[in-house]
Amino acid sequence: MGHPVQSPSIIYRFGLFEADLGSRELRKHGIRVRLQEKPFQVLIELLRRPGASERLETDQVLDGIEVPLARVREGSPLHLDLRLEALVDGIHASGPVDGEVTIECRRCLKLFTRPLRVELDDVFLYQGESIDDEGYRVEGESIDLEPVVRDALMLALPLNPLCTEGCKGLCSTCGADLNEADCGHSQDPVDIRWTGLEQLRRTLEE
Ligand SMILES: [Zn+2]
Numbered sequence: 001m002g003h004p005v006q007s008p009s010i011i012y013r014f015g016l017f018e019a020d021l022g023s024r025e026l027r028k029h030g031i032r033v034r035l036q037e038k039p040f041q042v043l044i045e046l047l048r049r050p051g052a053s054e055r056l057e058t059d060q061v062l063d064g065i066e067v068p069l070a071r072v073r074e075g076s077p078l079h080l081d082l083r084l085e086a087l088v089d090g091i092h093a094s095g096p097v098d099g100e101v102t103i104e105c106r107r108c109l110k111l112f113t114r115p116l117r118v119e120l121d122d123v124f125l126y127q128g129e130s131i132d133d134e135g136y137r138v139e140g141e142s143i144d145l146e147p148v149v150r151d152a153l154m155l156a157l158p159l160n161p162l163c164t165e166g167c168k169g170l171c172s173t174c175g176a177d178l179n180e181a182d183c184g185h186s187q188d189p190v191d192i193r194w195t196g197l198e199q200l201r202r203t204l205e206e
């Protein structure tokens with residue numbers, strides 16, 4: 001006896017919720033709610049119930065988070081473990097977001113991956129509450145976590161990364177990785193004010 005064939009669907013866990021993306025519905029205590037189209041958008045049942053809170057745990061992929069030498073690894077999921085709490089004037093979202101970052105060492109150019117954790121601590125204000133330009137809003141019945149997660153990760157990416165604190169970099173003459181071998185070339189920094197004289201000296205010697 002085989003099981004009936006079912007169309008494939010993805011089950012996401014949102015704290016107490018369970019979402020079947022195949023049917024785009026969300027179930028909680030037997031109640032069905034339609035799921036938002038955007039994966040980072042979360043329906044809020046806490047609206048206008050100050051003091052109520054809920055846990056939101058989910059894995060989501062968010063591409064395109066990068067600075068010149070570091071990026072959130074393409075296609076690798078971010079793990080969100082958040083607490084959503086209703087305030088009088090909005091929703092407070094807090095908790096860690098964990099991901100993996102691909103980094104290029106600025107000295108030896110080696111690629112490596114490293115875990116990255118950011119702690120969210122943001123408030124989504126209801127419409128009508130005064131807000132500055134940086135603020136986030138509750139939109140209709142939901143909050144969109146994507147810009148919040150994106151902003152936090154962008155700020156946490158390293159701008160001048162090193163593979164190790166003492167990375168020796170590459171040989172300026174032959175390009176060898178000095179962490180792996182000593183090619184024998186001098187690595188003394190050349191003072192550019194003297195390079196002209198140095199060239200002249202070499203010319204005279206020839
Ligand atoms: Zn390095």
Ligand SMILES: [Zn+2]
Nearest residue numbers: 171174183185
């Ligand atoms: Zn060399």
